[in-house]
Amino acid sequence: MSWRFIQLNQELCNQDRVILELFANKDVNYIGRDHEFKKLLNHNSSATNLILIVDNNVWCSDIIKMLNQHLKHPVETFYIGLNRYCIKGNDTEEKFLDTGDHGNDLISMIGNIVSKLNYSVIKSGCYDNDFGRYFNFVQPLTWVYGSKTNTNN
Amino acid sequence: MDLKQTQITDQNRSQFYRNVYPHQTESTNQLIDIGNINVDNIIPIDCCGWYYKNMFPEKNVLPIDPVKTALEFKLSKDKIYKLVDNRVDHTLSWPKFFVDDCAVIFDRSPILKYLTIDQLITLFNNVQQTYQPKFLVARLKLMFIDSTRLTDRFYNVSTVQVNNTVVDQFHYNADRDYVYMCFRKKHDYSN
Numbered sequence: 001m002s003w004r005f006i007q008l009n010q011e012l013c014n015q016d017r018v019i020l021e022l023f024a025n026k027d028v029n030y031i032g033r034d035h036e037f038k039k040l041l042n043h044n045s046s047a048t049n050l051i052l053i054v055d056n057n058v059w060c061s062d063i064i065k066m067l068n069q070h071l072k073h074p075v076e077t078f079y080i081g082l083n084r085y086c087i088k089g090n091d092t093e094e095k096f097l098d099t100g101d102h103g104n105d106l107i108s109m110i111g112n113i114v115s116k117l118n119y120s121v122i123k124s125g126c127y128d129n130d131f132g133r134y135f136n137f138v139q140p141l142t143w144v145y146g147s148k149t150n151t152n153n
Numbered sequence: 154m155d156l157k158q159t160q161i162t163d164q165n166r167s168q169f170y171r172n173v174y175p176h177q178t179e180s181t182n183q184l185i186d187i188g189n190i191n192v193d194n195i196i197p198i199d200c201c202g203w204y205y206k207n208m209f210p211e212k213n214v215l216p217i218d219p220v221k222t223a224l225e226f227k228l229s230k231d232k233i234y235k236l237v238d239n240r241v242d243h244t245l246s247w248p249k250f251f252v253d254d255c256a257v258i259f260d261r262s263p264i265l266k267y268l269t270i271d272q273l274i275t276l277f278n279n280v281q282q283t284y285q286p287k288f289l290v291a292r293l294k295l296m297f298i299d300s301t302r303l304t305d306r307f308y309n310v311s312t313v314q315v316n317n318t319v320v321d322q323f324h325y326n327a328d329r330d331y332v333y334m335c336f337r338k339k340h341d342y343s344n
Contacts, residue, residue, distance in 0.1 A: 089306040
């Protein structure tokens with residue numbers, strides 16, 4: 001029995017619902033480890049909608065590397081979901097905003113990185129309260145949704 | 154969007170317990186080696202103390218478990234020595250008892266999850282004051298310590314101090330996602 005099933009049975013968690021609202025019935029290129037959720041999506045590895053889930057331990061440099069790897073043609077819109085607890089620390093020379101508002105600092109960091117790749121953040125959010133005593137599919141989550149910057153403007 | 158907490162049910166209880174407390178499937182060399190802590194009595198807090206008791210029969214193990222854990226997972230009384238009341242969020246009521254020559258251990262204890270460094274310091278100091286252990290040992294997964302991620306976290310984690318103790322051991326391994334701290338009670342020559 002999977003950890004997802006143990007916790008959620010057949011229900012959807014917050015992140016599932018955000019993604020399904022953003023990409024209802026659209027083809028998406030899902031990059032993540034949750035193969036059970038992937039089955040609920042119209043996965044197509046050449047789709048222009050990207051879903052990137054970061055829920056394994058990474059350094060900031062790994063996040064930059066992943067975004068550089070995936071945010072490029074043909075991607076038009078993207079969703080990035082991060083468990084901020086998985087970030088080991090900043091191993092780069094970059095100075096990211098560090099106000100103590102952790103979820104929003106992370107959104108700012110992602111915004112800075114994607115802007116250099118000619119993408120813009122349209123919506124974002126975080127569920128970052130100390131709500132649950134278990135690390136689970138409900139919390140914590142920081143998410144960013146955006147699209148390719150319109151270069152005609 | 155409303156947030157929803159995962160529920161423990163009759164159907165998922167045993168698997169949930171094993172996922173939250175993986176200790177019970179580990180060998181002695183994966184557990185904290187309490188056999189090498191030079192005290193007679195060990196107080197494991199929220200880390201499957203009953204399993205430590207089985208695996209280290211030469212020690213007198215006195216498990217403290219949270220009330221919520223005992224209720225949610227329906228732990229039998231023989232698995233618990235005392236309960237810490239955690240029914241009110243962010244407020245722990247520690248059971249009062251006296252035990253000489255003891256060490257307290259936290260081994261990936263869920264009760265410490267999502268705490269900030271300041272909250273951890275407060276909790277460790279409360280435990281140190283309550284039980285006066287010779288050693289306070291904490292092995293934590295770094296990912297569950299709440300602190301900024303956008304700096305070098307070591308300098309944040311290394312600020313943990315416990316009153317009336319010295320740092321005996323401190324292992325920080327970002328790649329392996331753990332920190333191990335052992336605080337040793339200072340000698341008191343005043344009596």
